[in-house]
Amino acid sequence: MISACRGQVLITGSGFLPHRSVTIRxxxxxxxxxxxxxxxxxxxxxxxxxxxxxAITETGHIAVTDHRPDPAGDGGLLWSNTVIVTSxxx
Numbered sequence: 842m843i844s845a846c847r848g849q850v851l852i853t854g855s856g857f858l859p860h861r862s863v864t865i866r867x868x869x870x871x872x873x874x875x876x877x878x879x880x881x882x883x884x885x886x887x888x889x890x891x892x893x894x895x896a897i898t899e900t901g902h903i904a905v906t907d908h909r910p911d912p913a914g915d916g917g918l919l920w921s922n923t924v925i926v927t928s929x930x931x
Contacts, residue, residue, distance in 0.1 A: 850892040850926060857882040857907040865890060870903040900927045
């Protein structure tokens with residue numbers, strides 16, 4: 842789940858591998874730019890990741906991975922569903 846309020850963007854989720862590095866990918870289609878941010882899942886495989894205020898300055902496509910392999914996935918990884926977020930919210 843991704844929530845946006847007053848410029849703050851919080852990404853939460855579950856089902857990740859416990860205590861693992863989790864990468865958040867933010868793609869800006871219009872500018873052909875991709876940013877990656879790294880967080881760590883908790884012991885239950887949950888994620889609560891507040892993004893920096895500067896992370897979403899325009900429309901961003903956000904997806905998350907805990908680096909499990911998926912031969913059919915982008916870069917050979919299993920990614921979450923992509924959520925589109927704008928600088929004014931969702």
